[in-house]
Amino acid sequence: MYAIVRAGGRQEKVSVGDVLTVDKVAGEAGESIDLQPLLLVDGSTVTAASDKLAAASVTAEILGATKGPKITIQHYKNKTGYKRRQGHRQPLTEVKITAINA
Numbered sequence: 001m002y003a004i005v006r007a008g009g010r011q012e013k014v015s016v017g018d019v020l021t022v023d024k025v026a027g028e029a030g031e032s033i034d035l036q037p038l039l040l041v042d043g044s045t046v047t048a049a050s051d052k053l054a055a056a057s058v059t060a061e062i063l064g065a066t067k068g069p070k071i072t073i074q075h076y077k078n079k080t081g082y083k084r085r086q087g088h089r090q091p092l093t094e095v096k097i098t099a100i101n102a
Contacts, residue, residue, distance in 0.1 A: 002015040003015075004041075006035065007035055014100075016097055019094060020060070023093070024092060025093040027062050032059055035060055056100075059097075059099040059100075060096060065093055066093070068089055070088075
């Protein structure tokens with residue numbers, strides 16, 4: 001059984017036991033969160049109707065906070081002496097899928 005959930009502005013295919021890296025989620029390590037299911041597949045049965053998905057739930061446990069890779073941003077204008085360098089690391093959260101209830 002697997003589900004397609006909305007996690008941090010993206011769609012992820014998950015099953016029980018999977019570990020995902022999603023955008024930062026409010027909460028401490030060990031807390032439980034619910035993810036919004038968009039599609040649910042159980043063997044040969046596919047559930048995509050919004051009324052049936054309202055009763056379904058995908059539960060995940062927060063494992064901890066991480067950061068994404070370093071991204072360097074550089075601005076340069078020719079002949080003016082303008083140079084600017086900036087870096088960014090996106091805050092992320094690792095979650096483990098604990099249950100998919102249809």
